[in-house]
Amino acid sequence: MINKEKTFNLATFFCLYIAQTIPMSFFSTVIPVMMRQENFTLSAIGLLQLIKLPWIVKFLWSPIVDRHTATTGDYKRWIFSSELIYAILIFSVAMLDFKADFYTILTLIIISFVASATQDIATDALAVLSFSRKDKSMVNSMQSMGSFGGSMVGSGVLLLLFHQIGWNSLLPCLAVFVLVMLLPLFFNKGIQITPKLPQQRAKKADVLYFFTQRGIWKQIGFLFLYYSGLIGTLAMVRPWLVDLGYSVQEIGMMSGVAGTFVGFISAFAGGMIIRKIGRWRARILFAVFVLMATLYFLGLSYTQPTTPLLYGGIFLLWGSYGMATIVVYTTAMDCVRQGREGTDFTIQTVITHLSGMIMAILSGRIADMTGYHGLFFFDTCIAITSLVYSLTVLRKENTHNS
Incomplete structure (x- = not known):
């Protein structure tokens, strides 16, 4: 059986993973639709896949995260700061007009994905260190469930809401959601890791x-x-x-x-x-x-x-x-x-x-x-x-x- 503390830890990681996925899934789904409505070419829409590039090249800055983390508090600071930047950028995008500020919006989304990918690096590392070998499969379940659930909500439910309330009303709610998903980690004092030794710092x-x-x-x-x-x-x-x-x-x-x-x-x-x-x-x-x-x-x-x-x-x-x-x-x-x-x-x-x-x-x-x-x-x-x-x-x- 999984005790209450472990269950809370698993729920905490589920919230962190779904916080990454829902906005990214929404943007990846809705922007091609909006671009087509504004008569962008199919070639231009195809190039939109490049907004996911930060998640492909995130290994380039992962050693920086590893090098500057030694305790649970260090990991939390990386996660909180990355998600805060993520939320601020999503909120900023909501203030812009899609047609008039398209390239500014695209730039902000790419930067927001850099912040989200950084949160993912820190979250994955903390998950590795927080769970025993026996329980690692369960925290990975939280990761995949966050991915599947986020895709279902971001490309399904939010797409329907988008048609009802529009870009400028939906995105602030999405930014607030990202911050709310941090609350379990903020209140969770049960996630503890063994501090790293100086010689274990990454290069x-x-x-x-x-x-x-x-x-x-x-x-x-x-x-x-x-x-x-x-x-x-x-x-x-x-x-x-x-x-x-x-x-x-x-x-x-x-x-x-x-x-x-x-x-x-x-x-x-x-x-x-x-x-x-x-x-x-x-x-x-x-x-x-x-x-x-x-x-x-x-x-x-x-x-x-x-x-x-x-x-x-x-x-x-x-x-x-x-x-x-x-x-x-x-x-x-x-x-x-x-x-x-x-x-x-x-x-x-x-x-x-x-x-x-x-x-x-x-x-x-x-x-x-x-x-x-x-x-x-x-x-x-x-x-x-x-x-x-x-x-x-x-x-x-x-x-x-x-």
Whole structure:
């Protein structure tokens, strides 16, 4: 059983993670819509993906956070100051006119994402240090649940509110929400870590030294492979549903709401399963689920799927993804060096983001050349490779670490 103090700690981290995700998800969803309404070109809208760049390159300044944190109070100061800047910038954007001040708004959003990414570095490092090895899967559940829940609210609920009350009324509420999510951390006195020693302070070169650790390339291979098959399918499910004749509203409900909600629930279940059966067995079990999801879509692509069959596939897809993220994040926490927790965890999450971007781009190319049959077959092959990799290359390390 998890005691009350631990439950409060987990809830605190959930609030921190969802505070990052909701504004970012909202901006990523609503700005392309507003740009199209203002007759921006599709090429310009495509370039909007660059606003997420701070989350890809955040490893560059993660050693600075590690170097200037030694106690719980240090981490709290980084988190509070980053979130305060985040909230102020969101509030500032609300005061501007979208069409007249577009480039100013874009600049402020990019800077706000730098602040949010910095909060994430400090939060991840504090999470690594605050929980025992047994409980790391549960705090990673909070991270994934915050991500799934934030995406569901930011790209769904807030999009509806945006159409009702507008840009200038919604964003101040979003800024206040970010600050309110800090309250659990402010009142939580139960998060305690062992202070770092001076010789454990991080250096800029630690980003490179991460890759020189013994056996680390096996983990890097795992990070690239583990749910790459799912990413390809996730990237192409919405276009496939369009080709099957479903409306934008139906697709939003099927994948954006129902699918994301299943991912949210599965992230919690994944943490409980890892805590119960250990990392080694969970890694294999979730890899089997990933393979089942890709096989399911491969089979569907040879039929004229009904709506219930598609819902079943979407639930399996998002459920597998939700659980797989937990084992990825939990094993990433196992591979951090003392005094470099934020740096090492950040590098590993960036690797998964890069892998996802590569797979999403590659999937589009494969689908264009071979159709959906070829795409889902390719995704299945990746899922098989991932399962075999986990059973063979990683077996020795995880037998004694389970």
